Amino acid sequence: MLLKQLTEVYDILDSSTASGQKVADYLRSIKADANVEIQVLSGAKGSTDMVKVRIPGKNGKSQGGTAPTIGLLGRLGGLGARPEMTGFVSDGDGALVALTLAAKLLDMQVKGDYLEGDVFISTHVCPDAPTQPHKPVPFMGSPLDMAQVNQAEVTPELDAILVVDTTKGNRIINTRGFAISPTVKEGYILKVSDDLLDIMQTSTGRLPYVFALSQQDITPYGNDLYHLNSILQPATATNAPVVGVAITTETTVAGCATGATHFVDCEEAARFMLEVAKYFGKGDCKFYDEEEYALIQKLYGPMGHFQTKGRN
Template sequence: MLIKQLIEVYDLLDSSVVTGADVVAYLKGINPDANIETYPLVGPRGKTDMVKVRIPGTDGKTKGGKVPTIGILGRLGAIGARPEMIGYVSDGDGALAALTVAAKLLDMQMKGDFLPGDVFISTHISPFSPTQPHDPVPFMNSPVDTYQINQEEVSPELDAIFSVDTTKGNRVINTRGFALSQPVKEGWILRLPEALLDIMQRTTGRLPYVFPVNMQDITPYGNDIHHLNSIMQPCTCTSAPVIGVAITAETMVPGCGTGCSHYTDVEEAARFMLEAAKAYGRGEFAFYDEAEYARIQKLYGSMKHLQTLGKE
């Protein structure tokens, strides 16, 4: 279980003065040799601190191996909506889940347990951010634009991506816990691997949940089209397959709401991603069927235009 790490990370993030440097210090306290960096990212509404953690595997690319690299991206607008709201907001759970996985992986390495492949974990830390109107409940805004975050988090080194984000302000997935999206690759919404559903069942002890992805959701922000939220935005700027890990609720909960995070839901999502990273590195499943994808491309062509802002 990841409860210890979750509580420690939450206690760190539930602060009006937390910075990326504080997160680095916490993670370095687990493993002093960890490869972690932080730096400010300035946007149109302020700034946030990027945090990146690279955890090498026994046969990963950083050691000259061939095992593919998985990315776990904690998506959010911000961890706080100060000064409008007091305290940690629901929208911060993407960062909380991703950093919990980072803390657990570093702790595992100190105890002699290493994954086969490299794991790249990234998120950003901002205790102050405005909110914005959105239907059916208000969104958290972000000090920086989504494309700026994508440029920092989504890199060619990633062969597959989990994008974890609070996804409670909707009526399309109504359950406590978390849900998965289908993989999205270069504009194509593909079939979800059965192995991931097995891992989800095994780690939660319940039947799996899959949330629907609309075509609008896999287009970039900035095109004046309604999006569920930013969970699928990494798919707009990479050729790697992206699967959303949505932390969900039965009722609509605004991202700017405080007191709305549930440790069991975030822990389950984090534990699922950890177990999936293990299985992915061992070659037990692929994020998508390469042969079928090639067949789709041959029959119907490219959908890469959905990764652009389109034409007026």
């Protein structure tokens, strides 16, 4: 259960004065030597606090070990849309889940439970992000360009990435809870990981949900193509396999809507991601089939051009 951490993180983020420093202070109150980095990033529409947390594993690379490193990234435009909207917006769920995971993993270490591999957690804290037009409901904007976010949180140390993001402003997935995407790697949309489906149905006690991807969704923002949202944008900036964890609803809900965060859904998504981190570090969870990936590349060649903005 991560409800305690979820409640505590929400209390920090649901504020007009939310900041990366307040998040760092909270995480260090759990474990004094927590490796928390705050980086202030500025863009054309304002600034935000990027929060990066590195949590070492027993056999992680940071300790000279061989266990793989997983990245747990929280995507969002902002926690709030002030002054247009008052309070925590639906779009903030990605940050809420990512920082809840950081708090839980630190608490586990205090209690003597260490994962095998390193875990890298990143998101950003912005209480007053802009909004932008989008159909069927408005999107939250961001003070930053997407390339800035990718550069800050997609690091070479990551062997696999889970990206959690509010994904409610669409008609692609129509269920309350969360859904995962097929694995995306170097321009390819691969089959859905059986290991992730197994973990998902175990952690939720229900059959798993998978949301559809179009080829446009895995191309970089700024090319004038359709994008479901930014959930797969990290895949444009890494060779590591990336899977989206979409927090979903039955109806279309605007990212700038307040009163639309469901604790049960966020907790389930966080608990799933925690279990994936446990199994991945032990080598018991694969995001893709390496042999099949080698074969598809042999048959059809590299698809890395889909990680670029294409031809001018």
